Amino acid sequence: MSDTPYKWRWVALFVILAAEVMDLLDSLVTNIAAPAIRSDIGGGESTIQWLGAAYTLAMAIGLITGGRLGDIFGRRRMYLIGAVGFTLGSIACGLAQEPGQLIAARAFQGLLGAVMLPQGLGILKEIFSEKEQATAFGMFGPVMGLSTVGGPILAGWLVDADLFGAGWRMIFLINIPLGLFAIAGGLAFLPEWKSARAVRLDLVGALLAAVGSALMIYPLVQGREHDWPAWAFGLIALSVAVFGFFGWYESRRSRTGGDPLVEPSLFAKRGFSGGMVLGLMFFSAMTGFWLTFSLYTQLGLHYSPFKAGLAGIPSSIGMVVAFVLSQGLQRFGRKVMHAGLIVMLLGVGGLIVTLQLAGTGVTPWELIPALAVTGFGMGLVMAPFFDTVLASVEPHETGSASGTLTSVQQLGAALGTAILGTVFFERIKTTDFIKAEQFTLGVEIAMLVVVFAAVFLLPRHARPQGETEAGPQDGEPVAAAATPSAPELTA
Incomplete structure (x- = not known):
């Protein structure tokens, strides 16, 4: 970080806070809106579970490599890609006509959110002096609190209000102005930064973590609707095996001088x-x-x-x-x-x-x-x-x-x-x-x-x-x- 903090740093903070708000709201709103969504576009009981699980599972998978993408390609660039993708994913959620489309759009949101969020936080640590960082990061507390309290209320009000006849779709379409602010602000006020050290992306490790996670969650959600067939328990067992192989692979990559996704130590x-x-x-x-x-x-x-x-x-x-x-x-x-x-x-x-x-x-x-x-x-x-x-x-x-x-x-x-x-x-x-x-x-x-x-x-x-x-x-x-x-x- 330079000795002179970036002059637009406080504006950049609010730009990044807009991105955080989008994520916080989208992680909360489907709990309230799920029954209305299912009533409108159909689907089984598992649809309600997948509305939240698809988003969080995709974000869990993406966060493993999201921060490292900023080190390699530049934090500002990856932030903008994530913000654009998250906004488009929100539009896709709002326009979905059947459960499969909506669940896929939720997963897309989660993945792009995982690209966007680590970059903003990393940029803040670069543009604020050590003395200012406590104040800057302290702003996240009130934002988290207001989002936690207001998110479910906002979601419930939007569903009941049925603005423009959109009903539940408005809980996703409300991200459009927030997303546009995050994108425009990112273009205008966020500085570029990337690691001076060459970092190699562990794609195999990321794939193993993604497969292991999916093999665990899918049978837990879908197994009930199929009366718990043998394949559900088989997939869970396979998930454990994949995570075991993931641990071995990360240890081997570390020993051979590579950049592991997770430090084995x-x-x-x-x-x-x-x-x-x-x-x-x-x-x-x-x-x-x-x-x-x-x-x-x-x-x-x-x-x-x-x-x-x-x-x-x-x-x-x-x-x-x-x-x-x-x-x-x-x-x-x-x-x-x-x-x-x-x-x-x-x-x-x-x-x-x-x-x-x-x-x-x-x-x-x-x-x-x-x-x-x-x-x-x-x-x-x-x-x-x-x-x-x-x-x-x-x-x-x-x-x-x-x-x-x-x-x-x-x-x-x-x-x-x-x-x-x-x-x-x-x-x-x-x-x-x-x-x-x-x-x-x-x-x-x-x-x-x-x-x-x-x-x-x-x-x-x-x-x-x-x-x-x-x-x-x-x-x-x-x-x-x-x-x-x-x-x-x-x-």
Whole structure:
């Protein structure tokens, strides 16, 4: 980074924030709009799951190589390609006439989003001085909070308002002005940058990661509709084998002097490996919670999309409050995550009791206490997650570790949509919506218990960049955590 920060840096920040908003909104809106989409263009119950899973799975696959594409071809160039592609994908979603077209367009959005997002964050780290970076990256917190609270409400309102007769399609078409702003601003105000070191793209590794992920998610979503045939379990087993081969290939590539997609040394670290398990399970539980709660309120309680969006506000506000408070709790390290999981377990348990007591007449007001507690717990877990996991890696491994964790986050979201969505729809076959949602929340509790145990694998504390301590913690080497980066800002 030059000694004189780029003069248009604050304008560039808002351009990049527009891209972040597009991604944050599109990761949330289909949970609210899914029933209306299915009612309009048809499709089975798995269509509802694929609307979210196609986007997050494609983004998980793309993020593995998205940042490296900017190193090779230039961050500004790849940002613009991603922004144009994401906007076109949004238009394709809004014009889709049948489920297959919409799901394909969602996957295209996810892939191009994975090209766009890492470039903007990388540019910000180049154009702001170290003193200004805290302020610049601090802008992402309020944007995340407003998007988390406002996204579902906006989606519900757009579906109910039926603007220009577009109905649910407007949740995607609203990306057009945002996309045009991101593109025009990128052309006018983002500087070009690429790595001075020649970096080789690991296409084989990327392909293996993509195949392994798809082989895992597809049977989990589609197996239920085919009454769980043998091929579904065969594909899951094959997925495990592909990931095993992926690990071997990455180790071999590293030994022979290549640029591996993921640094093999990361998996020898208990903190990082435990963080991957924790992240996969936690983000699965969190995403599955939002999906099934939205389906329950609309299909079971017959809330309108707008009312369903309003019903989730307490959880979103609780999450934002936890993000703010967590800044003063950093000294407690992983204990904050344990506390957050206990709070979240209490909230989910409270929701089960609320549904039992109130029955089919439950109102959004009666849901407020349990949802607010659940959201607060979610925020306490999410806020320190990436810094704590990255504390166990060496400085030269931080880039690879950050990208891998972000991909795990997105893969977890796809997995949660597949697993908890499948559990919910399976229970509906044999019982009513209340019992189906309660059973699904019970599975959620089991997943959170696993996450609670996995937290013990993490280092006790995250350390800011450049700070060291007297000795390693929990048997892990002392390492510097990353400065705010993609994982922390897209959580």
